[in-house]
Amino acid sequence: MTEVSAHPWRGIAAEEVDEPARALSILLRRRSRALLADLLRPHRGTVALIGLLILTANLAALAGPWLVGIGVDRVPALVATRDPVPLLVVTAGFCAAAGLQAAASAWYITAIGRMGGQVVLELRARLFATFQRLSVAFHERYTSGRVISRQVSDVDAISELFDEGLDSLVSAAFSLVFTGTGMLLLDWPLALTVMAGFLPLAWITAWFRRESTVAYRRTREAIALVIVHFVETVNGIRAVQAFRREPRNEQIFAGLNEGYARASKRSMHLVALYFPGVTIVGNLAVAAVLLYGGLRVIDHAMPVGVLVTFLLYLRRFFEPLQDVSQFYSTFQSATAGLEKISGVLEEEPSVPEPAAPAALPGRPAGGGPGRELRMAGVRFGYRSAGPRAPAGAPGRAPAGGSAVVLPGLDLTIPAGQTVALVGPTGAGKTTIARLLARFYDPDEGQVLLDGVDLRSISDADLRREIVLITQENFLFSATIAENIALGRPSATRAEIAAAAEAVGAAGFIAALPGGYDARVGKRGGRLSAGQRQLVSFARAFLAAPSVILLDEATSLLDLPSERTVQRAMRTLLAGRTALIIAHRLSTVRIADRVIVLRDGRVAEDGPPGALLRGDGEYAGLHARWEESLT
Ligand SMILES: Nc1ncnc2c1ncn2[C@@H]1O[C@H](COP(=O)(O)OP(=O)(O)OP(=O)(O)O)[C@@H](O)[C@H]1O
Ligand SMILES: [Mg+2]
Numbered sequence: 001m002t003e004v005s006a007h008p009w010r011g012i013a014a015e016e017v018d019e020p021a022r023a024l025s026i027l028l029r030r031r032s033r034a035l036l037a038d039l040l041r042p043h044r045g046t047v048a049l050i051g052l053l054i055l056t057a058n059l060a061a062l063a064g065p066w067l068v069g070i071g072v073d074r075v076p077a078l079v080a081t082r083d084p085v086p087l088l089v090v091t092a093g094f095c096a097a098a099g100l101q102a103a104a105s106a107w108y109i110t111a112i113g114r115m116g117g118q119v120v121l122e123l124r125a126r127l128f129a130t131f132q133r134l135s136v137a138f139h140e141r142y143t144s145g146r147v148i149s150r151q152v153s154d155v156d157a158i159s160e161l162f163d164e165g166l167d168s169l170v171s172a173a174f175s176l177v178f179t180g181t182g183m184l185l186l187d188w189p190l191a192l193t194v195m196a197g198f199l200p201l202a203w204i205t206a207w208f209r210r211e212s213t214v215a216y217r218r219t220r221e222a223i224a225l226v227i228v229h230f231v232e233t234v235n236g237i238r239a240v241q242a243f244r245r246e247p248r249n250e251q252i253f254a255g256l257n258e259g260y261a262r263a264s265k266r267s268m269h270l271v272a273l274y275f276p277g278v279t280i281v282g283n284l285a286v287a288a289v290l291l292y293g294g295l296r297v298i299d300h301a302m303p304v305g306v307l308v309t310f311l312l313y314l315r316r317f318f319e320p321l322q323d324v325s326q327f328y329s330t331f332q333s334a335t336a337g338l339e340k341i342s343g344v345l346e347e348e349p350s351v352p353e354p355a356a357p358a359a360l361p362g363r364p365a366g367g368g369p370g371r372e373l374r375m376a377g378v379r380f381g382y383r384s385a386g387p388r389a390p391a392g393a394p395g396r397a398p399a400g401g402s403a404v405v406l407p408g409l410d411l412t413i414p415a416g417q418t419v420a421l422v423g424p425t426g427a428g429k430t431t432i433a434r435l436l437a438r439f440y441d442p443d444e445g446q447v448l449l450d451g452v453d454l455r456s457i458s459d460a461d462l463r464r465e466i467v468l469i470t471q472e473n474f475l476f477s478a479t480i481a482e483n484i485a486l487g488r489p490s491a492t493r494a495e496i497a498a499a500a501e502a503v504g505a506a507g508f509i510a511a512l513p514g515g516y517d518a519r520v521g522k523r524g525g526r527l528s529a530g531q532r533q534l535v536s537f538a539r540a541f542l543a544a545p546s547v548i549l550l551d552e553a554t555s556l557l558d559l560p561s562e563r564t565v566q567r568a569m570r571t572l573l574a575g576r577t578a579l580i581i582a583h584r585l586s587t588v589r590i591a592d593r594v595i596v597l598r599d600g601r602v603a604e605d606g607p608p609g610a611l612l613r614g615d616g617e618y619a620g621l622h623a624r625w626e627e628s629l630t
Helices: 010-025 030-081 085-133 136-141 144-186 188-196 198-235 237-242 246-298 304-326 328-345 429-436 459-465 480-485 493-502 506-511 529-543 559-573 608-613 617-629
Strands: 373-383 402-413 418-422 444-449 466-469 547-551 577-581 593-598 601-606
Touching: 030 085, 030 144, 030 304, 030 328, 085 144, 085 328, 144 188, 144 198, 144 304, 144 328, 188 198, 188 246, 188 304, 198 237, 198 246, 198 304, 198 328, 237 246, 246 304, 304 328, 373 429, 402 429, 402 444, 402 601, 418 429, 429 466, 429 547, 429 577, 459 466, 466 529, 480 493, 480 529, 493 506, 493 529, 493 559, 529 559, 547 559, 559 577, 593 608, 593 617, 601 608, 601 617, 608 617
Parallel strands: 418 577, 418 593, 466 547, 547 577
Antiparallel strands: 373 402, 373 444, 593 601
């Protein structure tokens, strides 16, 4: 554990594996049970059928050895009569029981598999929907590696449980109870001898459970480290290669990988000890039954057939325990997975949709001048990504305190006005844009659109009215047309082309091989930064919102493409309320009003011309910018 525990990622991994350990202590926690019950509810009929089939299979399995015992007892009498019929009847009964057992098992295994498939399908769908619905704030603390773990390995663990573990678990429990009862009914003193074998068995099983929980935890922790490191490396592959981080990364990865191999070796080792242990106890029980049972047969206290039945039952008594321990890790992964998934499923979005959304005042046909945007007494700080809020606590509870970014902001942007927001880095500009787009809710105060609090506007209305375009200009790996159509999925090809035309993107799109059907690659990687910008403008143009928020939209561009983009911007912003955040002051020229932000407060506010003539911060910024151009 040395290199592993010294690693900075350990915290992340530990966070990942804490939950299973806790979950195991009580086997299944309430929320896991509730989720499971909820998932199984539509399959109540199947569950009942499966129970019935398992019962049948177990009774049939019990009948087999019992019939063998009867047969054995009959044989000596048959020597005299030389009549094979009673033997044939018993044999036929044995075959029927064996057939019934096989058929019932085949049926319930199939039924469990089919039901498991449906449950897992439903679980995956619910998870996906939840991940999509949860707010940006959730995704900031819940890394994408963990999202992938939930969606893939945890669901897989549960699926595996249904495929192979569950039936053996349930039928092991049944067969212990049934065989035990059967033995007690047949001959209780001998049955008690067998059950004495449970004492050492309980002891080694407890040991195995304890040790393998620790080993399992270590394996999970090690593999979580391997995955986190892998995801980080691949996501940052450009930086990794640019800074020649490969050898160091390989070294770290090799260490982590080895840690994982060591941890899983320990798991294997435990299984290697436990199985022979159970076998020895089972064989000792056979020896005890043979001796004590044999003595009782000699004393005429018990027929020999019962001894044979007992010996056959013994196999059914101890073997299922081995099956269960074989699936113990499957079972652990599944309960842990279920626990973590149910944790995600009960997360509430920190920016919840209103139950009864308020209607926005209507706008004149053709759009009108946009809508008024107002921040009233807004105070806001990001929740620090400290220890996670305990499960079940509301998402908004401070999990580690927060530094105030905006101490108290009042700002009104009248309908149709274009405001440029400038200020030093870290002043809170992006934060304002996020609040205006309701990626977060303010801690105090309100953000209002045409006088309606954003918190009481439905998500659909909000996304239609306000569009935030960020530096990242996220494009999906699809065609250009599909990426533009994201603004309005119902748009026709002609409308898409018109939007591209309006923002001046049509030219470069026509030059692409495939035109509107050209695929943009992962995150739009096949386009230049400026081209991605234009595509996202076309997307926003098509969406035709009343408010546009542009964050740092042009900072990546060279001057000629910035000019193209500025032209596009004028088209885009015409007739809308707009807030542009820009470091380049050339972009600010199209604004009606400039706000200079410092430490989350408005330092200057006025028309660009007036600010320029003064000797305030904006004038200074502008002077420095002009200098930088010459
Ligand atoms: N997701 C986040 N979680 C926690 N703190 C954040 C987060 N985003 C920003 N901050 C903090 O909030 C403060 C304001 O950040 P913001 O991104 O709003 O600045 P900005 O004015 O947009 O800066 P820049 O000009 O560099 O883009 C900074 O101190 C930053 O560290
Ligand atoms: Mg910013």
